Amino acid sequence: MAVKNESGKMDRIVIYALLIALPVFLFFISFMMGRYPVAPVDVIKTILSPFIPSLAVSPQVTSIVFNIRLPRIIAALVVGASLAVAGASFQGIFQNPLVSPDLLGVSQGAGFGAAVAILLNMGNFFIQLSAFVFGIISVAITYVISKSYRAGGILLLVLSGTAVSAFFNALVSGAKFMADPYDKLPQIVYWLMGSLSSVNFDKLAMIVIPLIIGIAVIMILRWHLNVLSMGDEEAQSLGLNPNNLRILIITACTLVTSAAVSISGIIGWVGLVVPHMTRIIVGPDHKILLPASLSIGASFLLLIDNISRTAISIEVPIGILTAIIGVPIFLYLLRKGYSEWS
Template sequence: MNNPLESPLVTNTPSDLPANIQEDISRLIQKMHFTLPLTILFYILPFAIIFWSLFIGRYEVDPGNVLRILISPVVPMEHTWSSAEETIVMQVRLPRIIAAVMVGAALSMAGAAYQGLFKNPLVSPDILGVSHGAGFGAAVAILLSSSTWLIQVSAFAGGTVAVLCTYLLSRLYRSGQILVLVLSGVIVSAFFQALVSITKYLADPYEKLPTIVFWLMGSLSSVRYSDLLAIAPAMLLGGGVLLLIRWRINLLSLGSDEAQTLGIDLKRITKIIVLCATLLTASAVCISGIIGWVGLVVPHLGRMVTGPDYRRLMPMTIVIGASYLLLMDDLSRTLISTEIPLGILTALMGAPFFAYLLWRRKTGWS
């Protein structure tokens, strides 16, 4: 009997198998040889972009000084850099970079979870109204001349209330279907969008209205360490739970009957996914404003690398989402002399790429 380790499957395909099976095995082996280096590259990519982001901008900082500034709190060394460089790196760019990583990862995770839950490739994190609810909360706070901290709290509360309204509205129909939840989200989103329009209509056109409009377009320019500490618990809770239950999202793709046969409580898992995705999206939107297309496009990029298995897809989505939004934020502050809102850039990049994905995947999305 041959040693299994010496089986032809390790290096090539057995000749006694049918031709179609041999072709499938060969394609699988070639895909593994292709995706493994690509996966490693994607996991390294965020660290390279983070370091690159620290020394680019209107005020350029030497990469060597960036390294010394980052190491100096731990390893005492002679200060060969200016205080202005240290302030720019540690107080301006670093919190903004961390925020871009957190927001990109959160929106991507929420989008991937919703696409698995609703079994729909067109689903994004704002499908249940969280973004427009957060926008209304922030707009009201800006209208009342609240502080930055109160604007963020109001945005988080508005997003949470919007999702709660969506869930309660779907319960009125007592059908228990996922489609009803989606349609309820459309209704609530439209309602809160109308409330945002009313707020903009009532706002002072010279002071409050520009602030509301700029917030709604998305930006990370005013993020500070205190903001990151405030949203970190919600993001860690929502993201951690989604990572722990990501294998169950695979079972949801089989259909409701099959999932129930395998022992999955659909109502319970739906509530958990909605709650976690709401925490991720609301906490992201409250510090960044409304940034579209990230949670829609990034999960598809992850599937191109890892396939539809959520055990590998969810971590890859985190990595790609963090890298993507950080790169968009770098472009927003360096392309022209004034900062471009993030929501504009993500739409300009995301819409054509999603059109390409639709053309490329003519036979399916998973």
Template sequence: MNLKNIKTIPIMTIMSILLVVLFVMSFLIGRYPLSPSEVIIALFTGVFHIKTNLAPAVYAVVWDIRMPRIAAAMIVGAALSISGASFQGIFRNPLVSPDILGVSAGAGFGAALAILMDSSSLLIQIMGFSLGLVAVSLTYFLSKSFRGNATLMMVLGGMAIGALFSALTSCIKYVADPYSKLPEIVFWLMGSLSKVNSQSVFMIIIPILIGFIVLLTVRWRINVLSMGDEEARSLGVDTEKLRILVILSCTLLTAAAVSVSGIIGWVGLVIPHIARIFVGPDHKKLLPFSIILGAFFLLSVDDICRTVTAVEIPLGIVTAIIGAPFFIYLLKRGYEGWT
């Protein structure tokens, strides 16, 4: 059956139900064993502050250890996916990912610099987020200083700024202590949620919500912009302001995600393509479904990474192992339904 022709099945509802099921099941995964009843009771009574006979350790595991990590995995996956789908729409390019403008490279440099200075986890997150915003700002102003196609200049500027910050990160790794700081920097750059806590999640809530709200509000305009600037202008859309608004929202989402999880590749590139197979290229459906699918995918990957072996596997390794072959498959079958 051709997935493109699925119209009667409420795929978004089904995917939402699967995400809820995975959310609950993820609490059962870990070194400390929990039963489904303990998880459900701890979640329900914790929300409504009802006293029970559950051991305090159960509440600590559910709310202080697993809840922040599960929430972070869902938030990061959703943020990277909707950012990738939005960028692919406004740049009219199926190969665009959320780090195209250098945000991941900038965030990586900021986090590596903070780790080198022996900073706290909070400062590492703040530095990663701030330098991610700085990188995209430099990309934007660099692209405005050159003549030519604005979109092309922005992409090329992002490549240049990304390469610059990647080189600066390599310099930090070169001078870092090979027995303490260097392994920590390398592990952060490969992507992980092992150090996530409630404070980390609360720190990114505001930029994440702003990004989600803006992109979901203007998602129908991204449809118009994906047809080309001339067609969009003829329909009364201010293409320059809309492009800046989308880029700013995607930058907030990506910088916030990278600051808490490190650099996780392929999610923002592959998940939007999978979403298009199910719901088509209409961004009014594509962006909400990308949020759900991205959250489901990264939460699944994180569950695998923290349980398959005794030592936790970095998220970036597993997403690349899954994402690269699937992307090759899309290229091989000549998938052209991205726009």
């Protein structure tokens, strides 16, 4: 028995080490990939050059590494981690493996906010701000609708989210109908397909505080998710208020998802596929599942983004690739891990 316990402990240590090493490895590799390949030695020298001024680095390589690829790589890591953590949290709260971060309408609301800003000819800052604000507004509307009924509960919250999502989808369609087909419409469509091509440090700076607050709240409360996933009666018997906990975690997930979507556009399947993948690797315990989802989500989206900008001569919107790659992976994982939710 002691030998088996030691073996299990070693397996966990190896898994945790890999979860830490994977995003770090992909972070480094991503600098080398693109229209202008950069050698590994040049990447290392460029990254170290601010700390060791004596290193001889080409200005062109410095510009590519720091001004073009670094903000995009950070954005892919951040967006992937955020969507995966939000997805794992929602699946735990609603006790449903088919739940994703856009369940309550946040992505559709953000899409409408971005479309309105594009129609009004606003700059990138206001497009991002509008997407973020409308993402939060859509979830707030969902919550208010669900609470306006006496028998409000999880099911009614989900149904309200479905209705609000459909409403904002209709508004987005109306915005596309009104848009100039030669100017505004392509911008709206491209934003809705998801892309990290226009990300810079200014855009990243806008989402730092919401992401830190949201992810910190989720991570602090991840132990409570285990109790919530067992049902309200179990939570109440342990002295917890399930409704207040659920509202707090949903608010944190909404903040994180809105911030992520505001810089990337609508990227589907990450928040649905990654929690399944992670659950099969580390198990259903949320105190381990959420940090592991953060690592795998960041790595998954960074890998997809690398493919999107190098696979063919033109960049493929990342939302298209996450669907093409995510759907078969999800179907396989659902078949493999279905027993855990049965």
